[in-house]
Amino acid sequence: MSESERKIRVIIAKPGLDGHDRGAKIVARALRDAGMEVIYTGIRQTPAMIAEAALQEDADVVGLSILSGAHLELFPHVLDACAERDILPANTLFFCGGIIPEEDVARLQAIGFQGVFGPGANTNDIVDFVRERVPAPA
């Protein structure tokens, strides 16, 4: 029993209109099994909803899942909504997954998603990624 117990808190959200949340749920479950507290917000989230959840829950990590192909359209809006609330790649770990073509990975990384995980990604790799990259508390 440590005097001060710190848990990694992760938001897992699905922006946009596709309703396929199996991947998001598998990642949520894997992070839970790694001892993290995962706030699952459900499908069809607007950028503002995701940013507001990240703010209220004081999340260390924000993970987005999308299968519709609208990632280059939607993800920058999520980052903008987060930035309005001072939730920035500098103080929060952003990662994403779904059907994301190889040629889009670099662009997503350039705008602030440190991790981009496609189909077939190993959940252990995602867990390790989060553990290694999660920012230290302010």
Place this chain on the structure above:
Amino acid sequence: MPRTASDHAATLVAGLREGNRRALARVLTEVENGSPAGREALRQLFSATGRAHTIGITGAPGSGKSTVTNMLAKAYRAQDKTVAIVAVDPSSPFTQGAILGDRVRMQDLSGDPGVFIRSLASRGALGGLSHATLDVVAVLDASGRDVILIETVGAGQDEVEIAGAAQTTVLINTPGAGDDIQAMKAGIMEIADVLCVNKADHPGVDALVGQLRALLSLGGERDWQPPIVRTIATQDDGAGELVDAIAAHHDHLAGSGALAARERDRLRRQVVALARAQLMAGLLRDEGAESRLPQLLDEVAARRLDPHSAAAAWIAPRRPA
């Protein structure tokens, strides 16, 4: 960390008092983690607590706690009251991780700055809340929220801590759960101030209401008879009646002096529980304590020592603090 805990706390508390939601969220994290900054923030904020109406929402898994909470939050917003929601979900006893999914049922509150939702993992606590829930509620209270809805983990029989944390406890029952009511009547039925019969469009609702009435009639003369309110929370059906029943209970408490008595009882339990935790932490800080335990456990496992004697022996060599 370049700043001291008290500077960090002072910055966060100042932000919270200005209405900065990010600062509020940060204070909640520090308080939940029991950090020095969290304790300092709580110390500074405590004089501003005691103003919110705290309402507990409990019931079996799947009874609709989150949906009823969502419905109530909308109803209070329609009365122009600001709302905070504290939603507790269980931590895994094996990995200590948790999936906190209550927000999924609260989508239509998103975008309303008058609502602040915080999800908590139970972190090993067994009473339906987490150890830090009262502190989290205190911070939200100090932030000026009018109503604080506290949603417990899915409750069975013994998860009755909510009765000590909230002014009004709403117990949700659902039709078709038949024997569950029998199982519930001993423990959790006793803490209900308002009985919500949710999913009232499902078959068996009349039988359930009849059973609840029969159970209540066994209780004899009480100064507050819990009202039974039917709701279909997915359709916001029954929201007004539930809000009225909660208000009637609050008025009853305020009018009879029981509100202050409940408050005092809650504070007494909290202080005693914290003292117990601090004694335990003191024991574990004692360097020899951890190393003495395995040897004592060997004795207990070999049946040469009983658990009570082992506990006494474990504590005994501790120097007075």
